[in-house]
Amino acid sequence: MTTWLHHLATCPSTNTWALEHLATLKEGDVIFTEEQTAGRGQHGRTWQSPKGVLTASFILESVLLSGFSLAVGLAVIFAVEDLMPDLAGKLQLKWPNDLYISERKLGGILCEGKGQKLVIGIGLNCRSELPVAEAISLHQLTNFVPENLELLEKLRQTLLEAASLIRVQGLTPLLPELRRRDLLANRQITITYNQETLFGQGAGIDAQGRLMIALADGQVRSFMTGNVQWRGL
Numbered sequence: 294m295t296t297w298l299h300h301l302a303t304c305p306s307t308n309t310w311a312l313e314h315l316a317t318l319k320e321g322d323v324i325f326t327e328e329q330t331a332g333r334g335q336h337g338r339t340w341q342s343p344k345g346v347l348t349a350s351f352i353l354e355s356v357l358l359s360g361f362s363l364a365v366g367l368a369v370i371f372a373v374e375d376l377m378p379d380l381a382g383k384l385q386l387k388w389p390n391d392l393y394i395s396e397r398k399l400g401g402i403l404c405e406g407k408g409q410k411l412v413i414g415i416g417l418n419c420r421s422e423l424p425v426a427e428a429i430s431l432h433q434l435t436n437f438v439p440e441n442l443e444l445l446e447k448l449r450q451t452l453l454e455a456a457s458l459i460r461v462q463g464l465t466p467l468l469p470e471l472r473r474r475d476l477l478a479n480r481q482i483t484i485t486y487n488q489e490t491l492f493g494q495g496a497g498i499d500a501q502g503r504l505m506i507a508l509a510d511g512q513v514r515s516f517m518t519g520n521v522q523w524r525g526l
Contacts, residue, residue: 298445299324305331307350308405308414315352315407321453322352323445345421345430347444351413353456355406359517360464360502362390362404363471365413368451369400370474373417376439376447377431385476388504388521392417393476397429413452419444464502471498477523482506486519495523 299322304310307324309331318324329348369392370384385393392400403414418430419438431438439447458466472478477495484491484506496505496513503515 295442297321297323297449298442301326303328303330305329306414307348308403308412311350311352311412311414312405312407315410315412318352318410320352320354320410320456321449323349323449324352325349325441325445343421343423345419345432347415347417347419347441349415349445349448351415351449351452353411353413353452355409355411356456356459360389360498361411361459362402363388363498363502364455364459364464364467365402365404365415365452366390366392367467367470367474368455369402369415369417369448372444372447372451373431375451376443377435377437379435384474386471386474387476387523388498389502389518394429394434396476398427399429399431415448417444464500468498468500471502477504477521481524483522484516484519486516 366386374381390402400417420432493506493508496507
C-alpha cells in the first residue's frame, strides 16, 4: 500500500483540497485525481485539466526561498527526463513556473504556502488531446509515457531531493541548469508588474531566481513577480 498517496476520484482542485486538509498531511504526501474540475493557475487563471493531464499536489515542509518555483520546475524536468530519456535536455522553463518543449507548453506549477507547509500543484500534459495549439502532450513526443503512479513516485522523489538541497545550499547549485533551461533568454518580453507594462529582452535569471530583463534604455531590471508574455527568437 502506498501510504503517501491520497487518491481522489474527482475534486475541484487538488491544491484547494490539500490546503483544506493540510493539518493532517505531512511532507511527501501526494494528492492525485483523474478529474480536476476547477483547477487554478497563476494570477487567478483557470488551469484546464482535460482527460490525460496528470494533476497532483505535493506536500513539502516550508522552504523560505525566493525562486523556489524554479527549483520545482527543474525537479519536474529531471523526473520527466529520467523516465523518458529520449527527451533528455529538451525541456525548458518559462519563468517562473511553466514547462515547455519545442516552444509549446507541457505543464505548469502552482506553489502555495500555509503555516509551515507548502503545497506544490503540478499539471503535466501526458496523454491529453489539448484544445489549444500552444500546448503539447508527452504522448506526442515519445512512444513511451509512464503510468501515473510511476510518474508520481518519480516527481515525489525529485521534489523531496530539491527541497533538501535548497534548504542547505539555496538556489546556487541549480543556477547553471536553470539558466541553460531558460526559455526567455534573449527573447522579446513584455512584463506587467505593479500595473506597469515594460518591454525588453530576456537577460537570464539572477542568483535569487528573479527574471532579468534588458530594457531599451540599456538598463537591466530584475523581477520577483510579474505577468510575462514572450515572442520567439
